[in-house]
Each structure stands twice: as structure tokens, then as C-alpha cells.
Amino acid sequence: MSIPFPFSAIVGQHDMKLAIQIVAVDSTVNGILALGDRGTGKSTAVRALADLLPPIKVVKNCPYGCDPKSQGVLCEHCDSLKSGSTASQTQTKPVPVVDLPLGASEDRVIGALDLEKALSLGVKAFSPGLLAKANRGFLYIDEVNLLEDHLVDLLIDVAASGENVVEREGLSVRHPARFVLVGSGNPEEGELRPQLLDRFGLCVEVKTPQELEERILVIKRRDAFEKNPELFQKEWLPANEALRDKILKARKRLDKVIISDDFLRLCSKLCIALGTDGLRAELTLMRATRAYAALEGDKAVEAKHLRVIAPMALCHRLRRDPLDDTGSSARVARALEELAI
Numbered sequence: 587m588s589i590p591f592p593f594s595a596i597v598g599q600h601d602m603k604l605a606i607q608i609v610a611v612d613s614t615v616n617g618i619l620a621l622g623d624r625g626t627g628k629s630t631a632v633r634a635l636a637d638l639l640p641p642i643k644v645v646k647n648c649p650y651g652c653d654p655k656s657q658g659v660l661c662e663h664c665d666s667l668k669s670g671s672t673a674s675q676t677q678t679k680p681v682p683v684v685d686l687p688l689g690a691s692e693d694r695v696i697g698a699l700d701l702e703k704a705l706s707l708g709v710k711a712f713s714p715g716l717l718a719k720a721n722r723g724f725l726y727i728d729e730v731n732l733l734e735d736h737l738v739d740l741l742i743d744v745a746a747s748g749e750n751v752v753e754r755e756g757l758s759v760r761h762p763a764r765f766v767l768v769g770s771g772n773p774e775e776g777e778l779r780p781q782l783l784d785r786f787g788l789c790v791e792v793k794t795p796q797e798l799e800e801r802i803l804v805i806k807r808r809d810a811f812e813k814n815p816e817l818f819q820k821e822w823l824p825a826n827e828a829l830r831d832k833i834l835k836a837r838k839r840l841d842k843v844i845i846s847d848d849f850l851r852l853c854s855k856l857c858i859a860l861g862t863d864g865l866r867a868e869l870t871l872m873r874a875t876r877a878y879a880a881l882e883g884d885k886a887v888e889a890k891h892l893r894v895i896a897p898m899a900l901c902h903r904l905r906r907d908p909l910d911d912t913g914s915s916a917r918v919a920r921a922l923e924e925l926a927i
């Protein structure tokens with residue numbers, strides 16, 4: 587396996603890096619949409635984070651990487667083990683990061699009948715797809731705005747239920763498929779449907795750095811990495827380990843972070859002022875600010891956390907206002923100001 591670029595060595599990209607850390611602390615924040623230029627290292631950041639996280643424990647030989655401690659849905663393989671004595675056998679594997687290429691067929695995404703086994707052995711076996719591979723990890727879709735509608739619908743369903751159900755070709759399979767969806771795209775190349783936008787917890791803009799010194803630093807680090815990846819990785823190891831430690835501590839702290847009713851009132855006022863549909867926006871605000879406070883080592887969620895998180899949790903949920911052509915981040919900033927948050 588090739589060495590990924592160290593997360594800590596990524597220059598700038600503050601929002602993208604923060605969003606990734608937040609979903610690493612609390613995966614129920616439900617994914618990230620990264621909008622912006624090509625070649626700004628969006629996939630680099632996702633891959634780098636997975637490398638940073640500790641390996642996960644899985645049931646030995648389970649094709650879906652089921653969690654041995656799971657109380658929820660298990661695959662057939664693990665269900666059959668539960669009553670047996672081998673249920674406690676576990677192994678570890680790295681957090682999966684699975685690419686979903688634009689041209690992928692539905693079979694490849696959800697899994698299909700294993701034709702080889704069907705033809706040679708005459709048995710109906712299931713060949714797991716990308717959703718199975720991504721279970722408990724990240725599913726990365728570059729150019730998500732160009733993804734075919736039927737795949738988008740499918741992903742929305744699976745992301746909501748955490749389960750992939752396949753009923754076709756005489757197969758009846760259901761397996762856990764919980765993953766953090768990370769999509770990237772350029773809005774100028776195709777619009778994203780509101781249903782899909784709403785499914786992403788956070789949305790960040792990723793731009794080519796405009797500052798001279800930052801650009802120079804990006805190039806220098808990239809060059810050093812490509813010349814000698816092993817050495818570069820070694821140099822950044824302490825910084826990466828410190829960050830891993832920060833994420834793990836935040837995960838432990840998460841349940842203890844206090845969220846007052848006053849704070850929730852603030853979130854609701856903000857959402858009402860911006861006219862977001864439904865309650866998903868508030869739920870995301872609550873979860874993402876809590877994860878952020880946990881990362882910062884704060885005991886309670888406060889307005890200062892909301893000011894940082896609100897733009898990334900709300901910008902992509904605003905309806906277009908024909909009488910107001912202000913950009914969505916400016917509208918969120920204005921609402922924060924008017925409510926004195």
C-alpha cells in the first residue's frame with residue numbers, strides 16, 4: 587500500500603480539516619460535502635485521516651467487517667456465528683476508505699450474484715459490493731454532482747438506514763453498511779439535488795490557496811513527500827500522533843459535553859432566521875458543535891462553537907432567495923450577527 591500524505595502536513599484548508607475531525611469524533615454528523623476547485627487535495631485529506639485513526643476490531647473473516655460488540659444489525663455470516671463458539675474471534679483492520687467511481691454500475695455498488703460460483707458450483711452466493719467494503723469507514727465520491735440519479739437515491743437510502751438490502755436474482759441479502767459519506771464536487775459543473783445536499787451534515791468550500799506563502803509551503807511539502815515518502819511520514823509522525831490522541835480523547839469526552847436548552851434555543855433561532863427546512867439542520871448543529879467542543883476540550887457548548895460550525899452546517903441548506911443574491915455564507919454570517927451570536 588502506498589504511503590498517504592500525512593494529515594498534519596496538509597497546509598491551510600482549515601474548514602475541510604476541521605470537518606473531517608468532527609466526523610471522526612462523531613460519525614452521526616453524517617458526512618461532508620467539499621465544494622471547490624479540482625486538485626485542491628480533497629481526497630488527500632480523507633485518505634490521510636483514515637490513516638490517522640486506529641485500526642478497527644472486526645469479526646474474523648466477516649466480509650462486511652462487522653463490529654464484534656455490535657448490538658445492531660449483523661450480517662448473515664456473523665448472525666450464524668452468534669450462537670456458535672467462534673463468535674468471539676476478532677481481527678483488526680484499517681478504517682476503510684472506499685472510492686465510488688462515477689461510472690460504477692449498481693451491481694458494483696450494492697453487490698451482486700457471484701457469477702463464478704453460480705456457474706462453476708451452481709450455488710447462489712453473494713459477491714459484496716463497495717457499500718460492504720465501506721462499512722464502518724468512509725465512502726468517497728469525487729464529483730458527486732455528476733453521479734447518476736438512481737445511485738444517488740440508493741446512497742441516500744442506505745446512508746439513512748445503515749443497512750444494504752439486496753433482493754434480486756433470487757438473492758436476499760441484508761448487511762450493515764454504515765459509513766461516513768464524503769463527496770466532492772464543483773457546483774459549476776452540475777447542480778446537486780436538495781435531497782442529497784440535505785443528507786450531508788457539513789459542507790465546506792475548498793479553494794486553491796491565494797496567499798503567496800501558503801502556495802509555496804504547499805509546493806515545498808508536496809515535493810519533499812514525493813521525493814521520500816517514508817522520511818516525510820516519519821517527520822510528521824509526532825504531529826499525527828498528537829492529532830490522533832486529540833480525536834480519541836474527544837470521542838471519550840463527547841457524552842460528557844453539556845448542551846443547555848439555552849444553546850439549543852440559539853440553534854433553533856438561527857435556523858428559523860435562515861428558513862431551513864425540517865429539523866435536520868438543528869440536529870447537525872447540535873452534534874457538530876458538541877464534537878467541536880469535545881475536540882477543543884471544552885466542558886459545554888457555547889456561542890463561540892456555534893459561530894465556527896454554523897457556516898459549514900447551514901450554507902448548503904439555504905433555499906435560494908430570488909430577492910437576495912448574497913452568497914449563502916454571507917447570509918449565515920448576517921444571521922449570526924443579527925441574533926448577536
Ligand SMILES: [Zn+2]
Nearest residue numbers: 648652661664
Ligand atoms: Zn458480519
